[in-house]
Amino acid sequence: MEYKTIGIIHSPFTEPQGMPIQPAGAKDIRGTIEIFEPFRKGLKDLDGFSHIILLYQFHRSRGFDLEVVPFLDSERHGVFATRAPKRPNPIGLSVVRLRGVADGVLTIENVDVLDGTPLLDLKPYIPEFDAQTDVRTGWLEQTKKNVSHKKSDDRFK
Amino acid sequence: MEYKTIGIIHSPFTEPQGMPIQPAGAKDIRGTIEIFEPFRKGLKDLDGFSHIILLYQFHRSRGFDLEVVPFLDSERHGVFATRAPKRPNPIGLSVVRLRGVADGVLTIENVDVLDGTPLLDLKPYIPEFDAQTDVRTGWLEQTKKNVSHKKSDDRFK
Numbered sequence: 001m002e003y004k005t006i007g008i009i010h011s012p013f014t015e016p017q018g019m020p021i022q023p024a025g026a027k028d029i030r031g032t033i034e035i036f037e038p039f040r041k042g043l044k045d046l047d048g049f050s051h052i053i054l055l056y057q058f059h060r061s062r063g064f065d066l067e068v069v070p071f072l073d074s075e076r077h078g079v080f081a082t083r084a085p086k087r088p089n090p091i092g093l094s095v096v097r098l099r100g101v102a103d104g105v106l107t108i109e110n111v112d113v114l115d116g117t118p119l120l121d122l123k124p125y126i127p128e129f130d131a132q133t134d135v136r137t138g139w140l141e142q143t144k145k146n147v148s149h150k151k152s153d154d155r156f157k
Numbered sequence: 158m159e160y161k162t163i164g165i166i167h168s169p170f171t172e173p174q175g176m177p178i179q180p181a182g183a184k185d186i187r188g189t190i191e192i193f194e195p196f197r198k199g200l201k202d203l204d205g206f207s208h209i210i211l212l213y214q215f216h217r218s219r220g221f222d223l224e225v226v227p228f229l230d231s232e233r234h235g236v237f238a239t240r241a242p243k244r245p246n247p248i249g250l251s252v253v254r255l256r257g258v259a260d261g262v263l264t265i266e267n268v269d270v271l272d273g274t275p276l277l278d279l280k281p282y283i284p285e286f287d288a289q290t291d292v293r294t295g296w297l298e299q300t301k302k303n304v305s306h307k308k309s310d311d312r313f314k
Binding site: 001002003004005006022023024039041042043044045046047048049050051053055057064067076077078079080081082083087088089091093095097118120121122123124125126127128129130131132134135136137138139140144145149 | 200234236240250254278280281285288295
């Protein structure tokens with residue numbers, strides 16, 4: 001399957017090292033998304049939504065490992081049980097706050113992605129579809145509280 | 158960008174017409190995902206998570222429209238303000254309940270995808286990363302309560 005870049009995400013993060021590892025660690029950090037001209041008509045009415053789901057390419061990752069030691073643990077886990085960027089298909093997912101849409105440029109908050117990241121898709125975040133209750137989170141139960149201050153390093157280059 | 162199929166989703170739905178339009182409309186409906194052998198090592202420890210995020214290809218959609226009339230409304234909206242399948246990059250996202258993992262086969266519940274759908278990626282669902290509060294949902298505010306009984310038709314073939 002062949003996918004195209006529909007826009008570019010801009011953020012203050014120019015290197016993988018030292019950046020937040022999830023939107024929860026990037027609270028209030030602002031960025032923009034420039035949607036390419038041929039796709040801008042698709043943004044109609046997006047401004048009614050407070051949060052959007054970004055699907056993007058982890059463009060600085062090369063290859064993949066099936067088992068990884070994620071940022072939030074010291075044990076090896078299967079890559080599909082983590083959000084690590086070196087995946088068989090390096091597609092990233094972040095839910096961010098949408099602050100505005102003007103002339104094909106989205107202003108967003110809680111940005112945990114690298115500057116220059118190619119955007120694949122945008123979807124409205126809808127709690128009735130996307131939020132779950134009665135959730136177990138496996139190996140992350142103990143460690144996930146650290147996400148807001150944990151920073152990335154170069155292990156997934 | 159070129160992506161590969163890492164597995165196949167099996168569900169009771171063999172045609173787009175008449176199927177649920179979101180996991181919320183597919184409550185308790187069971188399916189399975191067969192992960193291809195070369196990727197199975199990546200499933201280690203996934204069974205600790207109660208919910209997973211599926212990224213998959215809308216393989217029965219051809220082309221795309223930038224404005225669409227979604228299943229839940231009678232007005233036209235930009236495609237990025239909807240979850241419609243005919244998108245510039247036809248990537249679908251569903252959060253489903255994980256019931257078990259055995260021999261590379263996942264048993265899942267709340268399945269709203271077509272039988273035979275190619276899987277691109279699996280991620281653990283983590284409320285601290287993915288769930289948002291203080292959410293506005295634009296044109297869906299009035300109509301989203303209908304998602305549990307609304308069925309799809311052939312408009313996005």
